[in-house]
Amino acid sequence: MVSSGDDMRTIIVYSSISGFTERYAGWIAAALGADLRRLKEIGPRDIRDYDCIVYGGSLHAVGVYGLRKMKRLIERAGLARGAPRLLVFGVGASPPKPETIAQIRDANFTPEEQERIPFFYFRGGFDFSRLDPFHKVIMTLFKWKIARKPTKTPDELGMLKAYESPADFTDPATIAGLVDTVRS
Ligand SMILES: Cc1cc2nc3c(=O)[nH]c(=O)nc-3n(C[C@H](O)[C@H](O)[C@H](O)COP(=O)(O)O)c2cc1C
Structure with missing residues (x-):
């Protein structure tokens, strides 16, 4: 059978302290018909069958919360670099200014990762x-x-x-x- 784009298995993994990132993760999972899991509830086995992983975490002092753990999990899952596809979104209280987003990219990704991993910033809130x-x-x-x-x-x-x-x-x-x- 020829695999079409529709057969692509996608999982949304997220970390959220006060619920803002969780809301975005839910919207993205619904839009894509993708699976949805919290980072703290999964291990390497839970992600190895996916073609695409979307990771979302809230911003903590410019760092995307949980991103390092997510990257390690992908390595431990024994997946080749670049496969599955990884996309990342960060959710912060700050307005989405280009200079803020550039700062977040530089703080969380090496230049090589910036080429390979699409990054998106969404505005959350503060509670x-x-x-x-x-x-x-x-x-x-x-x-x-x-x-x-x-x-x-x-x-x-x-x-x-x-x-x-x-x-x-x-x-x-x-x-x-x-x-x-x-x-x-
Ligand atoms: C310890 C801490 C550090 C934070 N640092 C930032 C930051 O650097 N930039 C930003 O925009 N928001 C920052 N925030 C705000 C959160 O990113 C924001 O409230 C986000 O919407 C929370 O999402 P969550 O409920 O999914 O955790 C910080 C919040 C906390 C608790």
Whole structure:
């Protein structure tokens, strides 16, 4: 049987602390008719039969949360480099400025990986009440750091406001580029 694009097996794997990345992962899985799993619930066996892996993690100090673990898992699954296809998306509270996205790419991928692994940034939000105790401590320290600054950027002021009432910028329309790339 000749394999068509429709036979491609795709899995969406994600890590999410407060639910924003989980929402994007669900939208992408539904759009592609793909399987959906949390990174912390899977091992190498769970990914080895897929042609395409889409990994999504929230941004933590510019790093895509769980990405290193995902890369190690792919290596342990004994998969040849470049196969299966890996695509990555990061979900952060910051507005999607080109310079921010370029910074995230450089912090998470080598130049060779940047050629090979398509990366997408989606805007999530911030909900302090949904963080686990560990991340609540980290983000409280971060809040104090911003609050102490004599002059604050508009993004920093927006961040401080989000501690008082949760901010949600998620938008299902923004996944279109990733969905098209997987299909192509
Ligand atoms: C410890 C920590 C560090 C963060 N660092 C960043 C960051 O560097 N850039 C950013 O845009 N958002 C940052 N955020 C905000 C989260 O990425 C954002 O709230 C995201 O939508 C959370 O997604 P999740 O609920 O799937 O974990 C950080 C949040 C935490 C808890």
